[in-house]
Amino acid sequence: MNKALKYFNGDRALWVIVFLLGLFSFMPVYSASSNIAFRFGDGHVMTMLFKHAAYMGLGLALMYLVHRVNYKYFAPLSLLVMPLIAGLLLFTLVNGHEVANASRWVKIPIVNVTFQPSALASIVLITYLARYMAKYGDNLKRFRDSWLKLLLPIAVVCGLILPANFSTAAIIFSLSMIVIFVGGYPIKYMMRIFGLGIAGFGLFILLVMAFPEISNRTHTWKARIESFWSGEAEANYQAEHAQMAIANGSLLGKGPGNSSQKNFLSQSESDFIYAIINEEFGLVGGFLVLMAYVWLLLRVIRISMKAQDKFGRLMSLGIGIGVSFQAFINMGVAVNLLPVTGQPLPFISSGGSSLWMTCIALGMLQSVARGLDANPEIVDETEMYNDSIPQDAYA
DSSP states (O other), rough: OHHHHHTTOOOOHHHHHHHHHHHHHHHHHHHHTTTHHHHHSSSSSHHHHHHHHHHHHHHHHHHHHHTOOOOOGHHHHHHHHHHHHHHHHHHHHHHHHTTTEEEEEEEEETTTTTEEEHHHHHHHHHHHHHHHHOOOOOOOOGGGGGGIIIIIHHHHHHHHHHTTTTTHHHHHHHHHHHHHTTTTOOHHHHHHHHHHHHHHHHHHHHHHHHHHGGOHHHHHHHHHHHHHOOOOTTHHHHHHHHHHHHHHTTTTTSOTOOSGGGTTTTTTTTEEEEHHHEEOOOOOEHHOOOHHHHHHHHHHHHHHHHOOHHHHHHHHHHHHHHHHHHHHHHHHHHTTOOOOOOOOTTTTOOOOOHHHHHHHHHHHHHHHHHHHOOOHHHHGGGGTTTTTSGGGOOO
């Protein structure tokens, strides 16, 4: 047993959380996917379950491989990948694979798998910002000094995601603000960023109103927000059935596989899977799942606080909070605290690309934690930016 555990370095509690959520996910995914299998598949629920197992297995393998990499290599890598991410987001916006009138996906032809570049963009941007703040954060004298290298990447990434996915763009922008704030970015400059962000969003809305063909997703945002505030059952069909599922579950639930509302929720295996968990496992089961994500957030904070250097602290905090935010938003939608956003529940919702990106993110987090296990000598923080890349690349 000890020989096996020695290969899983980093935060042991985080490994436990991941494996527990991963194992638990098979029950709600199996149950919630039954109507999908009969409506769109071959009618065999086991096919959906085997697919989920394959996604989970590959995701855990990615997490393990990433956690074996020294996290300091992610700093220069993020600088190289940022332009590629911008190009990929632009391609997705212009020529991406559409699902539900949203061009969020890129389809890989050979393996016939779709993935959302926005999930990868979030990881790369947070890592890039952590690198920037670790290197330059203590020497920012003027607001204009950070325009090109700090604000432009945030604006490009969020701007390219916004037309098709408002919630993800808002999450990435929020995470970016957290990273640069914790990194020491002056508050007076952050107020200017918020002002520019609001102005940019307002300009986008005006353009869409003047030229509706720019983005049909704004009508979806408007409908979701209006239905959320109206409280009318007809206008808020999905949320109403999610609440019915939670009410049906009562305290202890109806038992695994016994959900009735899964037949009425179109996204029961992803966006509303937390409602299915509450129906089948009751408020007790729903509370335990919530506590698992709270536990994950606490481990993220611990790893960040104990990281060897500023880059490790900022990267682990931004990436870890991102996973936690996604979970809390998904659960908030299911219990009707938030309008529908389309955010999956990490490690539990069905789907491959979102699971893989989450595993990569937590693999990077574990890489930072692995540095704590190794207890290396403290080195000059600027050294990690100079390996594998010429110094003038950061000028």
